[in-house]
Amino acid sequence: MMLGLNRKDASLLLIVAILVALAPIFLNPFPEQSGLAQFNAGYPDLMQRFVIFGIFAIGFNILFGLTGYLSFGHAAFLGAGSYAGVWMLKLLTINVIPAIIISTAVAGIFALIIGFISLRRSGIYFSILTLAFAQMSFALAASVLTPITGGETGLQTALDDPRILDGTNTTGNIPAPSIFGLQMGDSFQISVGGWLWTFNVGYYLSAIVMLSAFYLAIRIFRSPFGIMLRAIKSNQQRLNYTGLNTKPYMLACFVISGMYAGLAGGLMVSMDPLAGAERMQWTASGEVVLMTILGGVGTLIGPVLGAGLIKYFENIFSKINDNLLHKWFAFMPDGVEDFIVSIIYPFVGKGWHLTLGLIFMAVIIFLPGGLVELGQKVASIFKKKGSTPSNNPNTEPAE
């Protein structure tokens, strides 16, 4: 109906679009001066990360969610895209549009090469091959390729970059990435009562890109191509027996997924023009796996939710320290207070990874469908007691 989507998908897209557009408001639910203000996530840097990692996870989900091929090297594409993006900002123009386009293209080519080789195997061998390629890229980027990648310190823009389209300037500050004159860091702030809302150019650019990426993902999920990919997941052998060559479909899927990662990398350097080798390390690949699983594999909205949750944890949860905990529980008797703080403390602040690991394990064990499945279960309890969860095509895992 709308944009070639059926009603359910269209309304999902619309809801996501509204949420993303109003994120600066509802991510800041606490007034600026209140004690809970540190749980506000509505500042530009974090919101940019929400949507950028959302794109990364959507792309990963196209591969893992639809075909079941678990890549442990997706960060390599993110890294390749980042480097390509910074080079565009250095050589061509400080406008971010060429950088984002080239990032996507370079990651696509990179994915084509790696995918062509890795996809000759499946299962754990595929995971190990992608892991090996990513670790190789990481090791090379950090050592031998230093002239291209900046090595350990990373690649960044400098004052005397050529910038062919803009013309070199050697005075003043290093120009910040911008889009037709609007700098990525520019914000427009509104203060209502005690609340402060920040509307940031970079965030809205990323958000628009994310919504288009999300729309494209919906189209892929619903297309004959997407159905073919699900068929590969459920029984590749049978497809082969019917005389169908699954290789081109897999490769196309892998490249698309890699391009999403490159797009995320390009946006990342557009927000902050610095690319480091650690972005390619396998822990970064592991992170996107965590995001996708946590949100819900094979669902449309799951990866975005997972990305948001993990980034929220990483930035907000990790800031809780023991002073703060003591302040919160100050109303209790001293002994009880100390006891409770000592129990909670290992799980917050620097220990947030522990909480993340535990949540992740719990999700894998009890909720293979991730947060989306949790939402469905809760919804079905409220809707009608005893009825089976509705088979909502939007959110059904691609099993």
Next chain:
Amino acid sequence: MDQIILQILNGLDKGSAYALIALGLTLIFGTLGVVNFAHGALFMLGAFCAITFSRILSLSKVVVDETQKDFLGNPLKVDVPYIYDWFGESAGQVLINWSVPLAILFAIPVMIIIGVVMERGLIKHFYKRPHADQILVTFGLAIVLQEIIKYYFGANQIPNPAPEAFIGSFDFGAAIGLKAGTIIYPYWRIVYFCFAMLLIGSVFAFLQFTTFGMVVRAGMADRETVELLGINIDKRFTIMFGVAAAVAGLAGVMYTPINPPNYHMGMDFLVISFVVVVVGGMGSLPGAVAAGLLLGILESFASMRQVIEALPGINQVVIYLAAIVILLTRPRGLMGRKGVMEE
């Protein structure tokens, strides 16, 4: 010539650590069919068993020593480990000095218990789930174990020296008739290699020459038939999981003097160990050992100065490169069995 021997020796100690971890991984995979991403964490736990053990040994009380004076002339307070009271001072010192080898005795039961608890408590529920789920849940477990260790021991490397008798280097060149001083090799690495070989040998002997091992091998080959014969194969596989955990743990215990452990050492080794397992062939025990040693040696050859000059960066990537080449040319790895992990 001496360069080549030196590189082979250098490769052997790292290679034997790879081989031990890969052996445990393969054991778990061959018996239970589970891809265990938490195996690196078990290696790390073993290393921290050694640290804990040496800390237990040096638990001390403060005693005022009248014979020693500090610079103000007051009697000096010295820490006296409890162990001196129990075994006498000289024996106590020897015990503390030898804490790393002695930690083996401590680590074996601890690691077996950890392994069995892990299998019964978590892994058991994942036999029927897809491999991807197994990878993911053990990956989560690895994160949790790491963070627990980080909470208790901090994020820094903790040194844990080898016994004094093994500190120093051995002039290997002189021993085999080359010029003295050309091939110098630390004693502890020789010990590590011998220990690894002994451990690998005993695991193989256990599987080959005991009735228990025979049943386990039969279960690996054809689980159903063994069950039809009325043997509780699950119980034995659980014990094998404990054994695999102990092997990884012991590899970690003995590795502490070579490289001071920190909480993420397991992850660093895990990635390479997986590559080793796949290169050796999923499910092949000799393959895992051979591939471990081979890749260790390959890595040290690639870090020779002449090689790096010819091919910059090769030392960083040679293992992965080898893995890619082998996987593409020999799909089952070096010694992989037919029908294992072939979807």
